[in-house]
Amino acid sequence: MRTDDTSEPAAATITPYEDGPLLVRGDFALVTPDGERIDARRGTVALCRCGKSALKPFCDGTHKVVDFRAGTSREG
Amino acid sequence: MPEPADRRYGPAPLPQPRGPLSAAVTDALRRAPHDLPASLGADLDPADPLTDEDLQLTLFLCYELHYRGWRGVDEDWEWQPTLLGLRARAERPFEAALRRLVGSPRVPSAGVAAGLAELVAADDGPSLATTLQRHADLTQFREFVVHRSVYHLREADPHSWALPRLGGAAKAALVEIQTDEYGNGRLDRMHAELFRTTLGRLGLDTGYGAHLDAAPAVTLATNNVMSLFGLHRRLRGALLGHLAAFEMTSSLPNRRYGNGLRRLGFDEVATRFYDEHVEADAVHEQIAAHDMCGGLVRAEPALAPDVLFGAAAGLAVDRLFAAHLLDSWAAGRSSLRSPAPRSLSMPTTVLPSVAGGPLAGVA
Ligand code: FES
Numbered sequence: 240m241r242t243d244d245t246s247e248p249a250a251a252t253i254t255p256y257e258d259g260p261l262l263v264r265g266d267f268a269l270v271t272p273d274g275e276r277i278d279a280r281r282g283t284v285a286l287c288r289c290g291k292s293a294l295k296p297f298c299d300g301t302h303k304v305v306d307f308r309a310g311t312s313r314e315g
Numbered sequence: 316m317p318e319p320a321d322r323r324y325g326p327a328p329l330p331q332p333r334g335p336l337s338a339a340v341t342d343a344l345r346r347a348p349h350d351l352p353a354s355l356g357a358d359l360d361p362a363d364p365l366t367d368e369d370l371q372l373t374l375f376l377c378y379e380l381h382y383r384g385w386r387g388v389d390e391d392w393e394w395q396p397t398l399l400g401l402r403a404r405a406e407r408p409f410e411a412a413l414r415r416l417v418g419s420p421r422v423p424s425a426g427v428a429a430g431l432a433e434l435v436a437a438d439d440g441p442s443l444a445t446t447l448q449r450h451a452d453l454t455q456f457r458e459f460v461v462h463r464s465v466y467h468l469r470e471a472d473p474h475s476w477a478l479p480r481l482g483g484a485a486k487a488a489l490v491e492i493q494t495d496e497y498g499n500g501r502l503d504r505m506h507a508e509l510f511r512t513t514l515g516r517l518g519l520d521t522g523y524g525a526h527l528d529a530a531p532a533v534t535l536a537t538n539n540v541m542s543l544f545g546l547h548r549r550l551r552g553a554l555l556g557h558l559a560a561f562e563m564t565s566s567l568p569n570r571r572y573g574n575g576l577r578r579l580g581f582d583e584v585a586t587r588f589y590d591e592h593v594e595a596d597a598v599h600e601q602i603a604a605h606d607m608c609g610g611l612v613r614a615e616p617a618l619a620p621d622v623l624f625g626a627a628a629g630l631a632v633d634r635l636f637a638a639h640l641l642d643s644w645a646a647g648r649s650s651l652r653s654p655a656p657r658s659l660s661m662p663t664t665v666l667p668s669v670a671g672g673p674l675a676g677v678a
């Protein structure tokens with residue numbers, strides 16, 4: 240079921256990529272629990288979801304070496 | 316002809332010829348545009364087009380007219396019909412060699428992104444990255460940077476040829492990647508500029524095309540493959556596949572390159588180009604495989620085999636490049652054509668203390 244309302248696009252989107260990171264686009268801020276800004280350095284960022292990146296919270300490609308598997312939509 | 320006041324960004328001076336064909340082309344380019352003899356390159360049949368110095372330099376001479384041009388060369392040569400004819404005669408054995416090298420990669424039922432992932436996972440070439448991280452000395456690291464300077468000083472440009480040829484999702488994805496490659500329009504963040512800084516930190520000439528004479532055929536081939544795909548609309552699928560393979564094999568090696576430079580005593584200004592690519596290309600590879608190549612094939616399903624051909628060709632030529640460097644070093648030789656890359660006269664303070672020994676021979 241599609242749940243997006245295309246008449247009013249979201250300010251930011253988060254997309255799970257197959258067997259890889261979450262890509263965040265749009266108008267967002269990455270912040271620490273204390274509210275400090277984490278410099279994203281680029282408009283679109285990849286957030287690690289395999290847990291193995293040496294650059295967390297960003298993806299550094301390590302998911303490929305650890306054979307991470309994850310889908311692209313809601314599981315369960 | 317007009318010459319730019321600022322020569323950092325080209326045009327580069329014409330390189331030294333490497334055989335009869337590149338000699339005929341450089342001679343012709345020094346004069347006003349004129350018809351070349353139809354016999355020029357008519358009997359072209361190099362044993363190995365990918366490592367043929369004369370053929371690869373001839374292709375590079377022709378292609379560069381579409382990028383920054385050549386210093387002192389009339390800009391009308393770009394569309395001179397007989398030169399374009401010669402380029403086509405030189406491209407035929409080159410493209411045939413690429414197709415022989417990789418065959419026709421199978422498109423899996425799971426789609427083109429899965430096919431790209433399979434190609435990348437099966438890419439078991441010699442690990443140049445591991446050698447640079449752990450063992451290379453400063454002379455060898457400088458050689459690596461000299462080879463790569465041919466591309467990195469115009470990083471992203473060959474793939475930009477695809478932009479006007481695409482629409483829809485594939486175009487949006489390519490723009491998303493290229494925006495980052497070009498530093499979001501900020502000069503100091505452009506990847507080509509980050510690389511210029513690394514070159515300077517290593518005491519090497521930072522001028523566009525400064526190291527062409529040192530770059531052997533296989534290095535030129537890694538560039539010519541992008542120009543071949545980029546300058547032929549019919550090969551747009553291969554061009555996007557090439558970019559995807561490039562992005563998908565970048566994050567992990569770039570971590571190693573940066574660590575190699577740190578091991579040699581260089582600071583974070585020198586390693587920024589590599590450090591930036593660890594993070595950037597982890598983003599780019601997802602966009603390239605799923606949104607860009609996936610988007611292209613959703614719009615033009617018949618291009619799926621071309622995408623995988625371009626990816627496989629890029630990976631294969633890069634394996635030849637890596638093997639050349641590693642074999643040269645294992646045999647105690649330089650991997651460059653002229654063993655002393657063009658250096659800048661650098662104040663010694665910007666070089667790390669460990670640089671004294673190995674640099675002494677090439678200063
Ligand atoms: S998802 Fe890429 S490193 Fe974790």
Ligand SMILES: [Fe+2]
Pocket residue numbers: 470496506592
């Ligand atoms: Fe880049």
Ligand SMILES: [Fe+2]
Pocket residue numbers: 496562595596599
């Ligand atoms: Fe990239």
